[in-house]
Amino acid sequence: MIPTKILNFAFIISCVILSGCRRETDTPKAQYDKCQEMLETGREELASQNLDEAMDISVKALDIAEEYGYAELKAEVLCAMAHIDVAASHDDLAWEYSTQAEVIARKGGFDRMLARALNLKARICMLADTAPDSNRNDEALGYLEESMKLCNAADYVSDRIDALICFSQVYVNKNRWNTNLNQTYYRKAGEALDEAERLSRDSGDDLQQIKFLAYRMRYYRQGGRTDDAIAYCRDIISESAEDDHLIRMQIYDNMANLFAQKDLTDSVVTYHSLCASETTKYYLKTSNDKLLDIQTHYETSLKEAKIQRMKSQLAALVLLTALCALTIFLLYGYNRRTKKRNIELQKANHVKEDLLTFLSKDLSNPISAQRNAVTELAERCISLSEDDVKLRCKDLVSSTESLNEEVADYMTGVIMARKSAATNMGLTKRELEVLKLSADGLTIKEIASKLNLSDRTVGNHRTHIFEKMDVSNVSEMIKKASEYGII
Numbered sequence: 001m002i003p004t005k006i007l008n009f010a011f012i013i014s015c016v017i018l019s020g021c022r023r024e025t026d027t028p029k030a031q032y033d034k035c036q037e038m039l040e041t042g043r044e045e046l047a048s049q050n051l052d053e054a055m056d057i058s059v060k061a062l063d064i065a066e067e068y069g070y071a072e073l074k075a076e077v078l079c080a081m082a083h084i085d086v087a088a089s090h091d092d093l094a095w096e097y098s099t100q101a102e103v104i105a106r107k108g109g110f111d112r113m114l115a116r117a118l119n120l121k122a123r124i125c126m127l128a129d130t131a132p133d134s135n136r137n138d139e140a141l142g143y144l145e146e147s148m149k150l151c152n153a154a155d156y157v158s159d160r161i162d163a164l165i166c167f168s169q170v171y172v173n174k175n176r177w178n179t180n181l182n183q184t185y186y187r188k189a190g191e192a193l194d195e196a197e198r199l200s201r202d203s204g205d206d207l208q209q210i211k212f213l214a215y216r217m218r219y220y221r222q223g224g225r226t227d228d229a230i231a232y233c234r235d236i237i238s239e240s241a242e243d244d245h246l247i248r249m250q251i252y253d254n255m256a257n258l259f260a261q262k263d264l265t266d267s268v269v270t271y272h273s274l275c276a277s278e279t280t281k282y283y284l285k286t287s288n289d290k291l292l293d294i295q296t297h298y299e300t301s302l303k304e305a306k307i308q309r310m311k312s313q314l315a316a317l318v319l320l321t322a323l324c325a326l327t328i329f330l331l332y333g334y335n336r337r338t339k340k341r342n343i344e345l346q347k348a349n350h351v352k353e354d355l356l357t358f359l360s361k362d363l364s365n366p367i368s369a370q371r372n373a374v375t376e377l378a379e380r381c382i383s384l385s386e387d388d389v390k391l392r393c394k395d396l397v398s399s400t401e402s403l404n405e406e407v408a409d410y411m412t413g414v415i416m417a418r419k420s421a422a423t424n425m426g427l428t429k430r431e432l433e434v435l436k437l438s439a440d441g442l443t444i445k446e447i448a449s450k451l452n453l454s455d456r457t458v459g460n461h462r463t464h465i466f467e468k469m470d471v472s473n474v475s476e477m478i479k480k481a482s483e484y485g486i487i
Contacts, residue, residue, distance in 0.1 A: 245282035
């Protein structure tokens, strides 16, 4: 019983430990979180203009979303891929991905993903409007109006900002083909841009600032508002941090171009120098950040490898513990069987000893009498006549024959008793054949083949023999048959 408890305990402990060692990435929740992390990493790579790396990460995220059936997540990944292709000027692929995302979002009722897909399609239409009669800007406005309804209804701030920026650029685009500026379009472009900037400031989204700078410069240039553009740049410079080298680099570059339009050479040279300085600082900081990321990634990889190695060692230890418990269980079973066999052999030895004791008691007196008679005859043979010696010898022979008869009668009685017991069992001729072949070590299938019977018939014969011999298995059956001289 104790080894069984040990085995059960080892099995339970093994299951608990192995369940703890199971890779967490195998669960659907973990895969969902992993896909979200990959999306975030892809956005960071896109912001750093690492387009190929961003696309590779997004494709892997798409595979996970498709494998686990995350429809909304799949739409989000498709939008991310469309963003990357827009940045890479692959408008045809961007259109395909954004259209797929739109279909999934409409079917699943994912309003936010639908708003993003519509914003993307509007942006692609705006970029594709390369002729005054293409009407792609009007198509873009249709997508944006639907997107704004969704964003306003659910308060999707970041998507609403994107829609407003796109609205602004579409109206700037629509003025691009006009010799005289359409003031209505220009006003709508300015209002949309102002609202987008206000929402961005209120939400604390500082990452949009570079976008606004580019869009605002385009808007001011179209209206010929050089002084307003310079004032806007100075406001951003005053609000920017000294280590925000990228935004300051962009601002100084725009300031140099704006002062060039005003023919202020000294200011142009000054801001070009500032732009060059910020560019150097930016790339130096970027290089340092990349080196730090590489070092962090390396240290993280080492830690993950160490954790994985410890998990493998723990799993091996658990397996070894289970094998040891199983070995103990098997040894315990073997010892029990050996002990049982020893007990049976001791019983058989006791039976043999009782039989020998019985025989020795029954035969000791006649043999002693014969030995005494022979000794007496040897001592007195000299004094006895020849006739007396012959008479005594005849008596000894007669008594020996009597002893032989007594031994023969005893053994006959034993044999008859065993035969009577075997007869009382009522074994048939066929059952005796099955019994003898079983004693030879043949299996049911081999006995059936030898006697030309079915396996089921041989099995039935064995069952009947068990019942008649009052045994429960083949080994007991063979042992009892040997005791009664049946085999």
